[in-house]
Amino acid sequence: MAEYSVSTGSTLHRFADLKTLLAAASPPRSGDELAGIAAGSAEERVAARMVLADLPLTTFLEDLVIPYEDDEITRLIVDDRDGDAFAPVAAMTVGEFREWLLDNATTGEMIASVSRGLMPEMAAAVAKLMRNQDLVLAARKVRVVTAFRNTLGLPGRFSTRLQPNHPRDDTMGIAASTVDGILMGAGDAVIGINPVSENVGTTGDLLRLLDDIREGLAIPTQTCVLAHATTTLDLVRRGAPVDLCFQSIAGTEGANRGFGINLALLREAQDATMSLKRGTVGQDCMYFETGQGSCLSADAHHGVDQQTLEARAYGVARHFKPLLVNSVVGFIGPEYLYDGKQITRAALEDHFCGKLLGLPMGLDICYTNHAEADGDDMDAALTMTALAGVNFIMGVPGADDVMLGYQSTSFHDALYVREALGLAPAPEFEEWLTEQGLWRDGKSVEPEGLALPDRMLALANGHG
């Protein structure tokens, strides 16, 4: 077992094991403080980073933060790893790995080729040595492209999930938000509803509503009702129009048990959804959501810091080659991410680690009203993550999700990013928007007349 200590001149800093070191090296956040594993002082935090910087990456293969025999996520991470892909970085320390990632000579293709050789804990570790600008620059190199009815993640593209949630699952309320979003160019990543009810009848009705609108207007996108994987399995068996299988996942077996899932269930749900073959330009059919703090919240964190555990959730996600993954950054509350600074940092870390591990990473950049954050903080996080090349964000009417009771990003926010950074929707979706007169010369345009919204609402009307 390696020795984790360093002298900062006046003080000798010792760390008992790798997970203790990783927690101490993490930028400050309330969740690690709540768990009692954060660095005791600012100096101790930097000392931990110094130890981490000199640590060979191979240390992570030996000192597992959660034992192999205790946790199926550890087993997946270890068994899934491609030792050959690791070779180009195998001799590096964590600090050297950071410099390699940022080196102008290191391309996105080179990073992608070592991705399958990395453990999520290595990604988390190097992120702890990086400033926000490092997380932007390194992530920006890596494009992760996926496809179902359109192609997501291409350079120069920026997509949104249209999130038309309604507090009573009301058909016309959902349809109104969907129309609003489509008219503003949202929904190329997915049109996805968080249902109030997990009832298989209600979720099936919502799926048919979205499918009829999409099919009726031949919109090149995918739809999803974000129910539990077992509900989706049930919906597939009943012949509902299931494009994607959604599931919240976390980085430990215990936290996933709290979500009512395990790896076997995810495989079963993926096989069932894949069997429908509803994609046209690709068959990536899994949609995962994650978020720092979920393991602590489920009392299943094993003394590991929340950013490392989040990266382990990406170890789960990448096994299933998903279409979409997004971290829901600020939803969990100020006891995990206290303020706008912590939320922004977590967003950049999650996006970087996801991309480094080969995931089509999106973000729900968001906050609750008891966090020290506001729209200005979201603007900073949104701008930086867009610059970092985030695949997609959420599009919520007016940024106010009236069902889940939090503030995310709005249709307008997405248009701001597309305008400010010159980014376009997914190519198939852009073409459709252009045909509908909603996109011209690289910009969103207002619809002429009410023909399109009227057709969409007419398609929804039969579902009331």
Add this chain to the structure above:
Amino acid sequence: MPTGAALAFQLDHARARDAVNAVFEPDGLAEAIGREVIVVRSQAADREEYLRRPNLGRRLHPDDGAMLPTDGCDLAIVIADGLSAAAVHGHAASLALAIIGRLEGWRIGPVIATQQARVAIGDPVGEIMKAELVCVLIGERPGLSSPDSLGAYLTWQPRTGRKDSERNCVSNIRPPHGLSYDDAADTIVRLLKAARARQITGVALKDGEDLIGGGEQ
């Protein structure tokens, strides 16, 4: 985004933030309810600690347990600031009156007002008071356009360590936009009576019994 809409959003968020940060002032509760009110603290010293350390808001301050009566009661009513003092200031006294008025013959102790408190503070309070049931009226996390929503949580035989699945909840009490005091009190009292009859609260009380009817979403 039009200027008017942008400012309307800021106004809603400002009200939600003010509600989270407002200080619960229990003065005047005793007159409003017409009963003795005892004010106790949680272990969270201030708002920041309350937000960062949820556990502390669930525990009673060690100096304050002695202020509570120990002669037993059928129901203890606890008013807690939670995440919205605005909800408590606006609705707690009226709702408490509506509940008490519907419980003729019940032994109801003095009303306990708690600061920097979460739902589970009702457990140690009710345990010390030897209450058969505790009803915690608490400010809910403000939504963007609902800064003053009150929730009511009912727990049979409260004691430290009760799980959330052992409670029943009636939420979104905020007339005129949400549930009215009368509708909320009807539902709460229906639940309290059923809880007493079956000696249980929580998931098991909702299952198999159509207690909630149309009163709660």
